[in-house]
Amino acid sequence: MAAPGPVPLRLRALEELGRASLHALAALGLGAHLLVDSLLWLLLGSRRGQTVRPASVFSEMVQIGVRAIPIASLLAGTLGVMLAIQGIYQLRRFGAEEQVVIGVAFGMVREFAPLITGILVAGRSGSALAARLATMTISQEVDALRVMGINPVRFLVAPSLFAMLLVLPALVVWSDLVSLFAAGLYVGGELGMTLQAFFVQTLDLLTPDDVMHGVWKSVIFAVLVTLIGIVDGSAVTGGAEGVGRATTNSVVHGISAIVLTDMLFAFATTR
Amino acid sequence: MTRTPDRDADRSAPVVEVHDLVAHYGRREILHGVSFSVQRGEIMVIMGGSGSGKSTLLRHLLGLERPSAGSIRILGQEITRMGDLELYALSRRFGVAFQGGALFSSMTVGENVMLPLREHTRLDRETMKIMMRLKLEVVNLAGFEELMPSELSGGMVKRAAFARAIIMDPVILFCDEPSAGLDPVVSSALDDLILRLRDALGMTIVVVTHELESAFRIADRITVLDGGEILAVGRVAEVRESPNPRIQNLLQRRFEEEAIDPDAYLARLTGEEARRS
Numbered sequence: 001m002a003a004p005g006p007v008p009l010r011l012r013a014l015e016e017l018g019r020a021s022l023h024a025l026a027a028l029g030l031g032a033h034l035l036v037d038s039l040l041w042l043l044l045g046s047r048r049g050q051t052v053r054p055a056s057v058f059s060e061m062v063q064i065g066v067r068a069i070p071i072a073s074l075l076a077g078t079l080g081v082m083l084a085i086q087g088i089y090q091l092r093r094f095g096a097e098e099q100v101v102i103g104v105a106f107g108m109v110r111e112f113a114p115l116i117t118g119i120l121v122a123g124r125s126g127s128a129l130a131a132r133l134a135t136m137t138i139s140q141e142v143d144a145l146r147v148m149g150i151n152p153v154r155f156l157v158a159p160s161l162f163a164m165l166l167v168l169p170a171l172v173v174w175s176d177l178v179s180l181f182a183a184g185l186y187v188g189g190e191l192g193m194t195l196q197a198f199f200v201q202t203l204d205l206l207t208p209d210d211v212m213h214g215v216w217k218s219v220i221f222a223v224l225v226t227l228i229g230i231v232d233g234s235a236v237t238g239g240a241e242g243v244g245r246a247t248t249n250s251v252v253h254g255i256s257a258i259v260l261t262d263m264l265f266a267f268a269t270t271r
Numbered sequence: 272m273t274r275t276p277d278r279d280a281d282r283s284a285p286v287v288e289v290h291d292l293v294a295h296y297g298r299r300e301i302l303h304g305v306s307f308s309v310q311r312g313e314i315m316v317i318m319g320g321s322g323s324g325k326s327t328l329l330r331h332l333l334g335l336e337r338p339s340a341g342s343i344r345i346l347g348q349e350i351t352r353m354g355d356l357e358l359y360a361l362s363r364r365f366g367v368a369f370q371g372g373a374l375f376s377s378m379t380v381g382e383n384v385m386l387p388l389r390e391h392t393r394l395d396r397e398t399m400k401i402m403m404r405l406k407l408e409v410v411n412l413a414g415f416e417e418l419m420p421s422e423l424s425g426g427m428v429k430r431a432a433f434a435r436a437i438i439m440d441p442v443i444l445f446c447d448e449p450s451a452g453l454d455p456v457v458s459s460a461l462d463d464l465i466l467r468l469r470d471a472l473g474m475t476i477v478v479v480t481h482e483l484e485s486a487f488r489i490a491d492r493i494t495v496l497d498g499g500e501i502l503a504v505g506r507v508a509e510v511r512e513s514p515n516p517r518i519q520n521l522l523q524r525r526f527e528e529e530a531i532d533p534d535a536y537l538a539r540l541t542g543e544e545a546r547r548s
Binding site: 048050135136140141143144147148150 | 330333334335355356359360361362363365367369370371373374375376386387390391445
């Protein structure tokens with residue numbers, strides 16, 4: 001069907017914007033639906049004869065959490081040292097290098113440990129989830145589940161979501177510890193402060209609320225990463241190229257969502 | 272396993288009944304009012320070329336898509352307005368062998384075949400394993416249970432998919448393009464398997480295919496689908512000898528060529544169609 005005439009560029013841009021907004025809205029709706037549906041299956045699955053299997057939750061936990069410990073430790077430790085370096089550099093202007101503990105403790109626990117762990121998990125597990133969902137959709141495995149009478153949300157989404165909710169906060173607490181430890185070692189070398197003194201000061205400064213600030217954020221990140229991975233993965237079209245696109249989308253969307261939410265959360269709870 | 276109540280009920284009632292089925296993808300109408308039925312214990316082949324709507328029809332029969340209009344009754348139950356849970360319950364009584372097998376790549380062949388048992392029954396693991404090996408024997412894949420799907424050949428993947436499809440002893444078996452992409456020897460072995468399942472287990476089998484030879488070999492009856500319409504439903508001989516020219520075209524693999532207007536053809540090639548006055 002040939003268009004009656006060239007569409008003005010402005011109109012086309014508007015149309016494109018409208019279409020993109022509709023897509024985004026539909027994706028948000030699907031995400032919300034999946035979240036509610038997964039929670040329902042977790043709670044009521046066994047009554048409907050469709051239990052969410054502990055074994056599949058456990059294997060997801062190993063995949064998302066345990067296997068991520070080395071890289072999470074490396075990144076958190078590096079960030080801790082980085083924050084210490086920059087902190088000492090800034091505070092030297094006031095001759096207050098000793099105060100670096102404040103910056104490192106609050107900065108890591110409230111902000112950077114959850115952020116870097118969230119980004120890591122989005123890149124590592126959110127993308128894996130999207131790739132798996134996309135491949136399974138293309139090879140009709142999702143259809144196969146449905147015609148076998150197995151609800152795909154219960155079988156694929158709920159275990160990942162549950163595992164992510166359990167594991168991501170734990171990873172964040174671990175990252176807190178590792179980053180403080182690494183920063184402590186560095187500060188010790190630089191300022192002659194013992195590790196013990198560093199930790200005593202840190203524990204004096206931090207309240208449970210500060211730790212929970214990071215942990216609650218990570219709970220939100222867990223939901224975001226899982227749902228974005230699933231929504232992007234199941235939106236796959238085309239073959240192998242489509243899987244690649246879906247995977248890339250999930251990483252970009254996941255990291256953007258994490259950074260944005262992080263700021264909003266801090267804005268809403270910290271001022 | 273629970274006995275399904277209708278097995279003992281009226282055995283002459285059709286197992287699948289489709290009435291005036293209309294289906295759309297977006298705004299495009301794919302099926303324009305399709306009606307046919309499948310009797311108990313027969314092999315019904317739904318035959319058509321690509322774009323005929325046969326895959327769409329199958330997806331509707333399986334409850335994967337909802338039609339725009341019309342009715343689909345499977346084992347006497349209307350599935351077009353069924354809730355998800357009811358549909359899951361019903362789908363335990365039919366098996367599906369997908370075109371590409373759709374085996375779960377993260378599980379071994381044996382785990383794939385056992386999955387429906389694991390999800391829907393409370394049998395102990397040993398019993399499940401025995402049933403799984405039994406079905407692998409039926410499809411001539413004994414001894415392959417520990418392999419991953421990626422380690423199987425194309426024909427073996429399809430046979431494993433058959434084993435998974437029949438693990439719950441379904442009343443109906445749906446097969447999507449069983450012989451597509453296979454060499455003639457393997458494909459005729461699959462045809463034999465389908466015939467054996469009907470004869471030995473009394474299954475009702477619905478096969479969707481574009482392969483004429485395979486269709487004529489296994490079918491009790493054939494439904495010919497073309498352009499979203501049913502051209503004929505009948506026994507193999509009836510379809511073969513049908514006077515309908517569209518059916519004869521399909522059987523002889525002739526394309527319906529459009530009359531070519533040289534000017535229009537040239538315009539299409541140069542992309543000047545829109546500009547012509």
